[in-house]
Amino acid sequence: MLDLTKLAGQMPGISQHLKQEVKAGQKRLETAKELLERAKQRQVHLVEAQQKWRDRALFAAATPLEPLDTRINLFAPPERHTVFATDGSQIAPSHHEVAYCYLINVGRVMLHYGQSLLPLLDSLPEVFYKAEDLYVSKQWGIRTEEWMGHRRMVSEAQMLAEMACRWVKPPGAHPGPNLAMVDGSLIYWFLEGLPGEARDRLLPPIIEAWAQLQEARIPWMGYLSAARSGEATNFLRYEACPHPTPDCTTRCNNLERFPCQIVDPLRDTSLWEHLLQPGQRGPLWASSARILELYPEEQRVYFCYVHVGTEIARVEVPQWVIEDEALLNQSLSIMLAQVHKGYGYPVALAESHNQAVVRGGDRARFFSLLEQQMIRAGLRNVGTSHKEARKRGSIA
Incomplete structure (x- = not known):
């Protein structure tokens, strides 16, 4: 049984953490919008770079097939x-x-x-x-x-x-x-x-x-x-890359956090x-x-x-x-x-x-039907384990 009284003491910490996450998320969102505006102007170049350096990338990014401002x-x-x-x-x-x-x-x-x-x-x-x-x-x-x-x-x-x-x-x-x-x-x-x-x-x-x-x-x-x-947001990491070429394997392989990872985990x-x-x-x-x-x-x-x-x-x-x-x-x-x-x-x-x-009732009826068929077939000692029977009939 869940003790709600003990659980209530943890709620303030959770709410404070979520408040901080919302604030950080807003900052990541604004950064992503700025990157998107810049990426619109260089979309062809970014797609070419992605295709050329795909095997060296350490993250999965989708490729846009239409202009980024398509609506x-x-x-x-x-x-x-x-x-x-x-x-x-x-x-x-x-x-x-x-x-x-x-x-x-x-x-x-x-x-x-x-x-x-x-x-x-x-x-x-x-x-x-x-x-x-x-x-x-x-x-x-x-x-x-x-x-x-x-x-x-x-x-x-x-x-x-x-x-x-x-x-x-x-x-x-x-x-x-x-x-x-x-x-x-x-x-x-x-x-x-x-x-x-x-x-x-x-x-x-x-x-x-x-x-x-x-x-x-x-x-x-x-x-x-x-x-x-x-996947789509990760495409913006090519725009955020500070290096001349997006060669992640050579330039960023030993880093704990990539410099292009400024909107993650948006x-x-x-x-x-x-x-x-x-x-x-x-x-x-x-x-x-x-x-x-x-x-x-x-x-x-x-x-x-x-x-x-x-x-x-x-x-x-x-x-x-x-x-x-x-x-x-x-x-x-x-x-x-x-x-x-x-x-x-x-x-x-x-x-x-x-x-x-x-549902739970369907599951019980399925195994009940199966049990009946097994008994008709002449099988003996048909039934659930003692553990399962005890859990179903708890006296607590």
Whole structure:
């Protein structure tokens, strides 16, 4: 039980620390604005320097594809369109339960606008209990719980493609404006640290699902709320560099803090919050994530920041979408309408999460159903561990 009386004594120190952080953040923001104004005048030179010295940089910085002062107003979406979304949840394996297994539940949502069609809101559960599912990741030093999260990501992409493509391909179906959405980034940074064999089990099925969407001409989008990235702001470090060339490895490798690190840790969203008006997007950026080198060229991910009214959202789309300006603007307008319908967050993503979430009661019913099936199969001594039983029936 949390002792609020003891906790209250720590509150003044926390509030004082946050007050100091706000003051320091304002100073970093003003510095970033000044660097941005200077960088606008030298953008071509800075991009050339970034490309030339990229391998010598000790920080990750995105590359702007448009002028830094780009401001694009987004308009109302087409009256007739369809939005697809998936999100996942899971029940983690536990040695204290009746059986060591895990469950992935993927929520699916298909919302039609201007078409007088019923929506699709459901979820698809899948149980993993075989040895090859439970212990395959051990050979790479990956915990089962972590591997389960990776498998969920694959399932979300596959079910999104299956749902969307099934809708647009049947004879008589209206291909009309469509948008597929996922919650979170399309740049799977964590794959960089995985062994190649493990990565090859995760990325190819996702790429295949994206290829199906591309073939059906369905743009997909990653929506990041409260994004913590500083990729775009880090580009300003090339302007802040005091040296003739941004050769970090030679000039700054032994320093505790780089001289160009004058706005760190300012987030991209904190800067663009003061630069964009509601309903506007900023310039497109190319991420410097090395994992993108394993993506097919037409599926490499680019991003921009959009003022959705309630916050600055980071929106990620594949290359083939940004190459079609009309399709990009249409996709962003549908996304913005989803945010307005969801009162600050895309309604399709919110509903797919609600369909996917596994609550405590669902977890108990799942293991109860599993226990019944095990007893029917003739298994004996079926039940939870003494530890789990004691925790559930505490007398304290």
